[in-house]
Amino acid sequence: MSGYVRHLAERAREAAVQIALLDGTARARLIERMADALLQRQFEVLAANEQDMERGRADGLGGAVLDRLRLDESRVAAMASALKEVAAQPDALGQVTRREVRPNGVVIERQRIPLGLIAMIYEARPNVTADAAALCLKAGNVVLLRGGSEARASNAAIAACLHQALREEGLPEAAVSLVSDPAREHVLELLQLSDLIDLAIPRGGESLIRFVAEHARVPVIKHYKGVCHLYVDAAADIDRALALLVDGKTSRPGVCNALETLLVHRDIAPSFLPRALAALAQRGVEVRGCERTRLLSAYAGVDVQPVEESDYAAEYLDLILAVRVVDSLDDALLHIARYGSDHTEVIATEDAAAADAFVRGTRSSAVMVNASSRFNDGGELGLGAEIGISTTRLHAYGPMGAESLTIERFVVRGEGQVRHAESRG
Amino acid sequence: MSGYVRHLAERAREAAVQIALLDGTARARLIERMADALLQRQFEVLAANEQDMERGRADGLGGAVLDRLRLDESRVAAMASALKEVAAQPDALGQVTRREVRPNGVVIERQRIPLGLIAMIYEARPNVTADAAALCLKAGNVVLLRGGSEARASNAAIAACLHQALREEGLPEAAVSLVSDPAREHVLELLQLSDLIDLAIPRGGESLIRFVAEHARVPVIKHYKGVCHLYVDAAADIDRALALLVDGKTSRPGVCNALETLLVHRDIAPSFLPRALAALAQRGVEVRGCERTRLLSAYAGVDVQPVEESDYAAEYLDLILAVRVVDSLDDALLHIARYGSDHTEVIATEDAAAADAFVRGTRSSAVMVNASSRFNDGGELGLGAEIGISTTRLHAYGPMGAESLTIERFVVRGEGQVRHAESRG
Numbered sequence: 011m012s013g014y015v016r017h018l019a020e021r022a023r024e025a026a027v028q029i030a031l032l033d034g035t036a037r038a039r040l041i042e043r044m045a046d047a048l049l050q051r052q053f054e055v056l057a058a059n060e061q062d063m064e065r066g067r068a069d070g071l072g073g074a075v076l077d078r079l080r081l082d083e084s085r086v087a088a089m090a091s092a093l094k095e096v097a098a099q100p101d102a103l104g105q106v107t108r109r110e111v112r113p114n115g116v117v118i119e120r121q122r123i124p125l126g127l128i129a130m131i132y133e134a135r136p137n138v139t140a141d142a143a144a145l146c147l148k149a150g151n152v153v154l155l156r157g158g159s160e161a162r163a164s165n166a167a168i169a170a171c172l173h174q175a176l177r178e179e180g181l182p183e184a185a186v187s188l189v190s191d192p193a194r195e196h197v198l199e200l201l202q203l204s205d206l207i208d209l210a211i212p213r214g215g216e217s218l219i220r221f222v223a224e225h226a227r228v229p230v231i232k233h234y235k236g237v238c239h240l241y242v243d244a245a246a247d248i249d250r251a252l253a254l255l256v257d258g259k260t261s262r263p264g265v266c267n268a269l270e271t272l273l274v275h276r277d278i279a280p281s282f283l284p285r286a287l288a289a290l291a292q293r294g295v296e297v298r299g300c301e302r303t304r305l306l307s308a309y310a311g312v313d314v315q316p317v318e319e320s321d322y323a324a325e326y327l328d329l330i331l332a333v334r335v336v337d338s339l340d341d342a343l344l345h346i347a348r349y350g351s352d353h354t355e356v357i358a359t360e361d362a363a364a365a366d367a368f369v370r371g372t373r374s375s376a377v378m379v380n381a382s383s384r385f386n387d388g389g390e391l392g393l394g395a396e397i398g399i400s401t402t403r404l405h406a407y408g409p410m411g412a413e414s415l416t417i418e419r420f421v422v423r424g425e426g427q428v429r430h431a432e433s434r435g
Numbered sequence: 436m437s438g439y440v441r442h443l444a445e446r447a448r449e450a451a452v453q454i455a456l457l458d459g460t461a462r463a464r465l466i467e468r469m470a471d472a473l474l475q476r477q478f479e480v481l482a483a484n485e486q487d488m489e490r491g492r493a494d495g496l497g498g499a500v501l502d503r504l505r506l507d508e509s510r511v512a513a514m515a516s517a518l519k520e521v522a523a524q525p526d527a528l529g530q531v532t533r534r535e536v537r538p539n540g541v542v543i544e545r546q547r548i549p550l551g552l553i554a555m556i557y558e559a560r561p562n563v564t565a566d567a568a569a570l571c572l573k574a575g576n577v578v579l580l581r582g583g584s585e586a587r588a589s590n591a592a593i594a595a596c597l598h599q600a601l602r603e604e605g606l607p608e609a610a611v612s613l614v615s616d617p618a619r620e621h622v623l624e625l626l627q628l629s630d631l632i633d634l635a636i637p638r639g640g641e642s643l644i645r646f647v648a649e650h651a652r653v654p655v656i657k658h659y660k661g662v663c664h665l666y667v668d669a670a671a672d673i674d675r676a677l678a679l680l681v682d683g684k685t686s687r688p689g690v691c692n693a694l695e696t697l698l699v700h701r702d703i704a705p706s707f708l709p710r711a712l713a714a715l716a717q718r719g720v721e722v723r724g725c726e727r728t729r730l731l732s733a734y735a736g737v738d739v740q741p742v743e744e745s746d747y748a749a750e751y752l753d754l755i756l757a758v759r760v761v762d763s764l765d766d767a768l769l770h771i772a773r774y775g776s777d778h779t780e781v782i783a784t785e786d787a788a789a790a791d792a793f794v795r796g797t798r799s800s801a802v803m804v805n806a807s808s809r810f811n812d813g814g815e816l817g818l819g820a821e822i823g824i825s826t827t828r829l830h831a832y833g834p835m836g837a838e839s840l841t842i843e844r845f846v847v848r849g850e851g852q853v854r855h856a857e858s859r860g
Contacts (some may be wrong), residue, residue: 030798031795110817112815116806118816124827125829127636153473166580182485204648208828209829223629224652227649229827230654230831232830246850249851250850253851253858253859254853254858255765256851256858256859257854257855257858261853261855261858347452365848370456371456372456373548373549373551374587374844376844376845376846376847377845378846378847378848378849379848380851380852381541381848381849381851382852382853382854383848384853384854384855385852390854391543391847392537403551403842404550404633404634404654404656404830404842405829405830407844408844409845417828417830419798419799419832419833420795420801420802420811420816420833421801421802421804422801422804422816423790423803423806424805424807424810426672426675426801426805427679427805427806427807428678428679428686428807428809429682429815430682430686430809432680432686433679433682433685433807434681
């Protein structure tokens, strides 16, 4: 261990005291200034991004990664407007969430306070640098950011804008600390700092998440993969189910709330599947199907590859879909329990009892009844901007907004009350 | 790894499906039956406890440990009545905590679901076996219990009563699984089971907590030590402050919400400290004081040992108190930030501004204004029974009741809504 990350974390922890004492207005103003600085200095940010893109092309990065890495004027504008939205959100801090007067007269309040120092470990997309910093600060936290090496110039340029805003407000730059050397040994060092870091949020692919899970001594909330299912029940409305399928699979296949597996009740399969397979083929989706799916596809003249068991656990993030015909709702639930990732599950049904059984029978972060999997998103669920979608069933489950970056504690006010009467002189 | 704990955890995980589907009435009835079984079979439990006590005496366990280990008829009755109270609490599950209709017509609800499989790792006190099982089941979870070796016969006898109740309700005994071989290698195995265990709660001393923190691959909420402070402000009412001191230090010195350090503003020290030191001496409390404390104690004719820096970080759990005179409220906050354990802090003051500054300036799980530290307890704070007091600033902070053993997830109900209009056929 070089001590490099410990040094950064210690400085961030010192800055935390000042940030925690800011009121809601000052925190909002700081985040607005950050948005302004990004817009003022956008050409610096774009020039830095061009360096990353050149190096990425030279290193042979794939098209999807390059697309996530790329910034242009409209993407910088979107980043700035996301910050303005965060600034404008209601303040989660200092709220009294519950209040009770006890029989002995003490008044008990529950109050939200910041978590403290949050470490964000992420990949490719440079906008996470601005989003994560803004959400952490909104909730009174400080943040240690470790982005991917492919975006290092972009992240440094964005951080420079955020630092300018901190300076303008007379606040320490260390409130947003960037681990500028992206070597993985620094992530390892970071994950050991249990005396300094209150929460680490890894957001990325399997290799990153495994590395963090393996080495973390600090509390971790994972933002892991979405193996999301659509179950088309015997009592589904076929047109609705088709729309949910097409939206879930094709509207943005590269994101975690996209569908990866379609489960179809055997009774509706003959009427639903041929139309579904045709709609998917028309949109360029490769289908990998079970035996019964393939029989129906042959009948409908559509090409379907045989599915392997590994397909059921796959997060394709691409125009590929696994399809399985099941005998019952219970079998659909068993499939989800076995292969799912606790992210998002959808049922298409007009039968209220089936919908309730599906909701009760899954423990994913979001269950949708006749609504698209793509709604599992902070903005769509009314939380505003999100730092990501938690797949850890602790503290926060599903999209995490600023409120999820706080914790409730107890404030008790009395007039000298004690537990044992003899304690009085 | 023997695979012994993995096998237990897999069986518990299977039982979780059945437990999660019980309604609130069935869960309450199960816990009441557990209380009944404990009362019916109390002589078995007491006989087993006598074995543990004999072995403990032979092994030379200290008086405090033996006292925590010891059961008698009234302690078994208290255990049973604690279970009845848990059974009678409002049901935390299935509650819709928030509901919103979005502009597109989808209805978004947040709903509490169980965490799943909770592993409880604890020491000495056998009542934790019954309490933890009841609280986990109340919230729809299953539990893996690993108590201390010194209580193994008592824990097995209590678990037998809990299993009888599960059988009577037609439920699998594996819902409450006891790691009956207390070897520490089994704790190590347990802490690696990240595919099976949703949360581990260690509750015990420094050695246990360090071992868990070092080896855990599963999410952990620590129930760690309480280095609790009373700060007597310049504007304190001296009689009130004395009552808070005596209650906090002497009403039950062996528990985590007892006071360990007294901080006194220099302006009030000459009038407060001599009386405080006399009251402590009268109750057999050994005081370790700073230079200024010792000057005042000599003046008052009371014996005070010099304090060492290590005293400020100590959780004595005994009739010992560290005392320091500070120059200001800010210095008191700096002392707490440096030596505290985020558990409970108390201010005695009649100055509302000082009280607010103290509340804002600490990040402990409970802050008390003119109220005893001993109120940081689930029962006193209105939560009912508690599984312990979390010192981890994530998910739950402070006393954890049944509600803290659940997580909110999203349920979205629509009529076929999609994110991209083109998804409609």
